[in-house]
Amino acid sequence: MDQPNLMSADEDDDGLSPYRTFPRDEWARLRADAPMTLTVDEVMRLQSLNDPISIDEVAAIYLPLSRLLSLYVAATQGLFKATQRFLLAEHQEKVPYIIGVAGSVAVGKSTTARVLKALLARWPNTPKVDLVTTDGFLLPNAELTRLGLMERKGFPESYDTGKLLHFLADIKAGKRNVKAPLYSHLVYDVVPGEETMVDRPDILIVEGLNVLQPARMPKDGTAIPFVSDFFDFSVYIDADEDDLHRWYVNRFLRLRHTAFRDPLSYFRRYAELREDEAINIADGLWNRINLVNLQENIVPTRQRASLILKKGPSHRIETVALRRL
Numbered sequence: 256m257d258q259p260n261l262m263s264a265d266e267d268d269d270g271l272s273p274y275r276t277f278p279r280d281e282w283a284r285l286r287a288d289a290p291m292t293l294t295v296d297e298v299m300r301l302q303s304l305n306d307p308i309s310i311d312e313v314a315a316i317y318l319p320l321s322r323l324l325s326l327y328v329a330a331t332q333g334l335f336k337a338t339q340r341f342l343l344a345e346h347q348e349k350v351p352y353i354i355g356v357a358g359s360v361a362v363g364k365s366t367t368a369r370v371l372k373a374l375l376a377r378w379p380n381t382p383k384v385d386l387v388t389t390d391g392f393l394l395p396n397a398e399l400t401r402l403g404l405m406e407r408k409g410f411p412e413s414y415d416t417g418k419l420l421h422f423l424a425d426i427k428a429g430k431r432n433v434k435a436p437l438y439s440h441l442v443y444d445v446v447p448g449e450e451t452m453v454d455r456p457d458i459l460i461v462e463g464l465n466v467l468q469p470a471r472m473p474k475d476g477t478a479i480p481f482v483s484d485f486f487d488f489s490v491y492i493d494a495d496e497d498d499l500h501r502w503y504v505n506r507f508l509r510l511r512h513t514a515f516r517d518p519l520s521y522f523r524r525y526a527e528l529r530e531d532e533a534i535n536i537a538d539g540l541w542n543r544i545n546l547v548n549l550q551e552n553i554v555p556t557r558q559r560a561s562l563i564l565k566k567g568p569s570h571r572i573e574t575v576a577l578r579r580l
């Protein structure tokens with residue numbers, strides 16, 4: 256395969272952008288000779304409801320990205336060893352490489368995170384890849400209700416950010432069997448007593464709309480880290496507001512025939528609605544909660560990502576912007 260010419264990537268107009276932006280086709284060439292390691296069936300199993308992904312998308316976007324990440328992980332492992340030598344430290348196991356995945360509700364973060372997990376696990380230097388979502392770190396509904404925050408789910412104040420920071424600090428300290436709480440979209444709440452265990456993976460992917468948000472500034476001068484201080488790399492999945500709105504409403508309409516019919520579903524009462532009524536409910540949730548959160552707290556974090564994947568109206572990624580080192 257021809258060596259792609261990196262300099263042909265679109266330079267951003269004013270020359271000040273910290274990103275190098277690649278049209279889809281140019282990015283796809285950066286796969287170089289990386290072999291396709293997922294089958295069509297495997298890709299189909301990884302996609303979320305209402306977030307179509309094709310084998311072509313995996314080959315064009317995610318294979319090059321997984322190749323880049325595998326090079327970055329190897330380089331970071333080298334830096335870790337160099338630091339250990341400098342510190343004359345005893346031999347220490349390498350610590351997990353942490354990748355954040357951010358973006359709006361309904362943009363397809365979970366599909367991206369699952370595809371990356373599957374691809375990265377097939378590179379020889381990173382066989383063990385774990386995935387957690389920050390949904391588990393939401394305050395339980397009882398607590399949100401008490402604080403008057405049920406209409407603010409997903410906003411910064413709806414998370415136990417301290418717990419998330421301690422979780423990440425434990426992972427980066429090389430601790431074994433670190434526990435993360437779990438959230439159920441079906442019951443719309445954190446599941447008491449259920450947790451997932453993270454045991455020194457080579458890579459940990461942390462997915463959530465809040466992962467690039469700054470810490471609230473402490474008044475007493477103590478330093479509170481950002482969640483992203485623990486990340487080695489981060490991906491922001493971007494799409495136009497109108498597309499996100501449509502994807503959110505379509506997913507809601509489809510859930511009426513599936514998850515909402517489950518007796519445990521928090522949205523059980525919406526399963527029987529007529530389509531126009533359901534659209535009204537979904538529009539309301541989108542406009543009152545998720546859109547406001549997107550504009551106030553998510554989009555402003557986009558420029559902090561190492562990589563921005565921009566989706567078009569049919570979920571296809573159209574440009575890839577890679578932050579210059």
Ligand SMILES: Nc1ncnc2c1ncn2[C@@H]1O[C@H](COP(=O)(O)OP(=O)(O)OP(=O)(O)O)[C@@H](O)[C@H]1O
Nearest residue numbers: 303304359360361362363364365366440441514522
């Ligand atoms: N009310 C619901 N009932 C059951 N499952 C849901 C519900 N809402 C969302 N889901 C599923 O839960 C997953 C995560 O949804 P969430 O609202 O956190 O969006 P997200 O992670 O931003 O979505 P995406 O993965 O599309 O970016 C998706 O796979 C979605 O299909």
Ligand SMILES: CC(C)(CO)[C@@H](O)C(=O)NCCC(=O)O
Nearest residue numbers: 360390408409464540541544545
């Ligand atoms: C749990 C979050 C915040 C993020 O995944 C989101 O899916 C959510 O529930 N937002 C609140 C409004 C709504 O029900 O869509």
